Amino acid sequence: MLPDPLLLVLAAAALDRVLGDPRAWLHPVQVMGWWIGGLRRAAEHWAGDRPGRLRLAGIGITLAVVGLSATAGWMVERLSLVGTLGRVVLVVALASALAGRSLEQGVQTVLNALPPAAAPPDERGPQLEPARRTLGWIVGRDTAGLGRGEILRALAETASENAVDGLFAPLFWMLVGAGVMGLWPLAPGPLSLAWAFKAASTLDSMLGYRRGRLTWLGTAGARLDDLLVWLPCRLVALSLPLVQGHGLPAGLALLKRALQDGAPDPSPNAGVSQAAYAHAVQVQLGGSNSYGGVRSRKPLLAAGCPRPERAAVDTMLRLSRRLELLWLAVAVLAAIGATFITKALS
Known part of the structure; x- marks a missing residue:
C-alpha cells in the first residue's frame, strides 16, 4: 500500500498531463x-536607491512570500485530511505547481505555426511572423526578425531549461514533501514545499535581474531559486540517459559534459539543464540572443553538433514525459521498499 501523500502526487501529475493550466482559472503563481508586486512597491518606497536597504528589503520580501506560500500549502494539506473534497482540492493545487502539459502546449503551438521546412533555415520573411509572435509568449528574448533556425533553437532551449524549472524541480520538492509527510503527518508536505519553490521561482522571474534597484532587491529570491533548482537540475542530467535506454555510466558521463558546458553560463542551473538536453539529443544550443534590444552571448552547448530541427524539439518533449514517469516510478518503488523494510523490522 502506497503512502497517501505519494498517491496524491501521482494523481496531481496525471491531472497536470490531462488538464494543464486552464487559462480561465486563477493560478497560485498569479x-x-x-x-x-505590492511588496516591491512598498520596499522601493522605503529603501529608495540605497543598496543596503534594498538588500534587506529583498530578504524580507523573500521570507514573506516564500513563508506565506508554504503556509498556504500546509493549510490546504490540513484540509485534505477532513474529507474527499479536501483531497480533490489538494490534488488540483498540486497539479497547479507542475508545468508539464503547459510547457508542451506552448512549444507545440510555435511548432505548429512554423511553415514547412522547405524554406531556407535562416529565412526571415513574413511567413515566420505567426511563429515569432507565439514564441514571444513563452520566451524572454526578443523574437522580432528571428529566422527559422533561431526559432527552433529558442524552442529547444526553453523546452530544456523550463523542463527543469517548471516540471522537475517542483516535482522533486513534491516528492520530498510526500516523504516527509508520510513520516510526520503534521509536517509541511508536498504542496507546502512545491508552493515554497514556486514562490522562489516567481521571485526570481520578477525581481532577479541585474539592473537598477533589482540588482540588490532581487538578490535573495534569485539565490534561493538557484539553491532549490541545483539538485533537481543535476538529477535530470544524471537520469536523462536512463530513459534513452542507457545505464548509469552514461548518466554520469552526460552529467559531466553538462556541468562542463554549463559552467560559463551566469546561471548555475540554466546552462546545465540546456546542456544536458543538448547532449542527450545531440544538437548545438547557445549563441547570441537579444533581450530588450541588448545582445547577449551565451556559451555554446554540445558545440559541433547539428542545429536543432523540429524533430529534436519533439524528442526533448518526449524525453521529459518519459523522465517524469521514471521519477514517479522510482518514488513508488522507494515507498514500497520503505514500507516493506518497516514491516520487516516491526
Whole structure:
C-alpha cells in the first residue's frame, strides 16, 4: 500500500498531463505575483536607491512570500485530511505547481505555426511572423526578425531549461514533501514545499535581474531559486540517459559534459539543464540572443553538433514525459521498499 501523500502526487501529475493550466482559472503563481508586486512597491518606497536597504528589503520580501506560500500549502494539506473534497482540492493545487502539459502546449503551438521546412533555415520573411509572435509568449528574448533556425533553437532551449524549472524541480520538492509527510503527518508536505519553490521561482522571474534597484532587491529570491533548482537540475542530467535506454555510466558521463558546458553560463542551473538536453539529443544550443534590444552571448552547448530541427524539439518533449514517469516510478518503488523494510523490522 502506497503512502497517501505519494498517491496524491501521482494523481496531481496525471491531472497536470490531462488538464494543464486552464487559462480561465486563477493560478497560485498569479497570487504570488500580486504579493511580490505590492511588496516591491512598498520596499522601493522605503529603501529608495540605497543598496543596503534594498538588500534587506529583498530578504524580507523573500521570507514573506516564500513563508506565506508554504503556509498556504500546509493549510490546504490540513484540509485534505477532513474529507474527499479536501483531497480533490489538494490534488488540483498540486497539479497547479507542475508545468508539464503547459510547457508542451506552448512549444507545440510555435511548432505548429512554423511553415514547412522547405524554406531556407535562416529565412526571415513574413511567413515566420505567426511563429515569432507565439514564441514571444513563452520566451524572454526578443523574437522580432528571428529566422527559422533561431526559432527552433529558442524552442529547444526553453523546452530544456523550463523542463527543469517548471516540471522537475517542483516535482522533486513534491516528492520530498510526500516523504516527509508520510513520516510526520503534521509536517509541511508536498504542496507546502512545491508552493515554497514556486514562490522562489516567481521571485526570481520578477525581481532577479541585474539592473537598477533589482540588482540588490532581487538578490535573495534569485539565490534561493538557484539553491532549490541545483539538485533537481543535476538529477535530470544524471537520469536523462536512463530513459534513452542507457545505464548509469552514461548518466554520469552526460552529467559531466553538462556541468562542463554549463559552467560559463551566469546561471548555475540554466546552462546545465540546456546542456544536458543538448547532449542527450545531440544538437548545438547557445549563441547570441537579444533581450530588450541588448545582445547577449551565451556559451555554446554540445558545440559541433547539428542545429536543432523540429524533430529534436519533439524528442526533448518526449524525453521529459518519459523522465517524469521514471521519477514517479522510482518514488513508488522507494515507498514500497520503505514500507516493506518497516514491516520487516516491526
